[in-house]
Amino acid sequence: MGWVKQWPKIVLALLLQLLAIGVLALLVKGLSLVVSPPYPDWALVLAQAVIAALLSWWLPYWWRWIQLFIPIGLYAALLLDVSPLMALVLFVLLWLVFRNSVVNRVPLYLTNDITRQALKELVKDRSSVRFIDLGCGLGHNVVYMSKLANVQQSLGVETAWLPYWWAKTQAILRGGQVLRQDIDSVDLSQYELIYAFLSPEPMPKLWQKVQAEMQPDAIFVSNSFAVPDVIPDAIWQLADKRQTELFVYKKDSLSESNQELKHA
Numbered sequence: 001m002g003w004v005k006q007w008p009k010i011v012l013a014l015l016l017q018l019l020a021i022g023v024l025a026l027l028v029k030g031l032s033l034v035v036s037p038p039y040p041d042w043a044l045v046l047a048q049a050v051i052a053a054l055l056s057w058w059l060p061y062w063w064r065w066i067q068l069f070i071p072i073g074l075y076a077a078l079l080l081d082v083s084p085l086m087a088l089v090l091f092v093l094l095w096l097v098f099r100n101s102v103v104n105r106v107p108l109y110l111t112n113d114i115t116r117q118a119l120k121e122l123v124k125d126r127s128s129v130r131f132i133d134l135g136c137g138l139g140h141n142v143v144y145m146s147k148l149a150n151v152q153q154s155l156g157v158e159t160a161w162l163p164y165w166w167a168k169t170q171a172i173l174r175g176g177q178v179l180r181q182d183i184d185s186v187d188l189s190q191y192e193l194i195y196a197f198l199s200p201e202p203m204p205k206l207w208q209k210v211q212a213e214m215q216p217d218a219i220f221v222s223n224s225f226a227v228p229d230v231i232p233d234a235i236w237q238l239a240d241k242r243q244t245e246l247f248v249y250k251k252d253s254l255s256e257s258n259q260e261l262k263h264a
């Protein structure tokens with residue numbers, strides 16, 4: 001069962017919708033012994049949605065809602081005679097924004113102001129900092145860091161097209177630099193503050209890269225997602241609504257005795 005969980009969630013969701021059709025067919029067969037068909041379309045669609053949501057209980061919780069609303073949404077679109085072109089446009093837009101959710105299992109969500117202030121705090125004693133945001137989303141961190149007096153370079157890399165265009169425009173207008181580049185191809189030895197807000201999925205591979213390339217005096221900061229089996233040099237717990245945790249790693253200081261809990 002473990003290997004199934006490794007499949008992309010979108011594939012699992014589709015398979016569970018198909019399984020829900022099978023379960024619904026069995027239920028309809030059973031029901032037909034008691035109440036003779038036909039049954040109203042809306043009831044069948046609702047049953048499909050509920051069964052798919054229930055079958056998805058083991059996926060992250062938001063998938064249950066997606067599974068519930070997809071059959072209902074499709075049915076509503078049919079009733080309202082929405083052009084299939086709209087679905088295509090919607091799909092293309094979603095792909096342009098959330099491409100990395102499917103390809104790298106990293107969705108788009110954004111760092112908040114309190115976290116950005118913590119990043120500033122982390123390097124306040126350094127006179128010269130080169131900052132990189134690995135997967136910079138809409139570029140807010142890049143712009144913010146570019147305005148700090150001790151930040152000499154502020155770069156973001158991003159591969160999802162719409163966030164990239166947005167971040168690039170922001171950088172041109174407000175400061176910093178954004179490149180359409182994959183995290184894998186960045187040379188991390190050029191930066192003193194390496195920041196990532198990704199997901200659990202890429203962390204083991206990213207840590208290999210960080211260890212191989214990061215300079216001894218640099219720090220790697222991961223928002224919310226710790227590197228598995230590696231003890232951070234420090235954990236900053238922030239006083240924001242989502243109780244953000246910043247995991248701070250140095251190249252060589254990984255022993256448990258170095259662990260420090262800081263309340264910001």
Ligand SMILES: C[S@@+](CC[C@H](N)C(=O)[O-])C[C@H]1O[C@@H](n2cnc3c(N)ncnc32)[C@H](O)[C@@H]1O
Binds near residue numbers: 100111137157
């Ligand atoms: C959770 S968002 C964080 C956005 C931004 N760093 C922030 O903190 O506000 C992660 C971003 O990383 C991007 N991303 C994921 N994998 C990537 C990769 N291999 N190369 C470049 N960008 C990537 C996603 O498209 C997404 O915009």
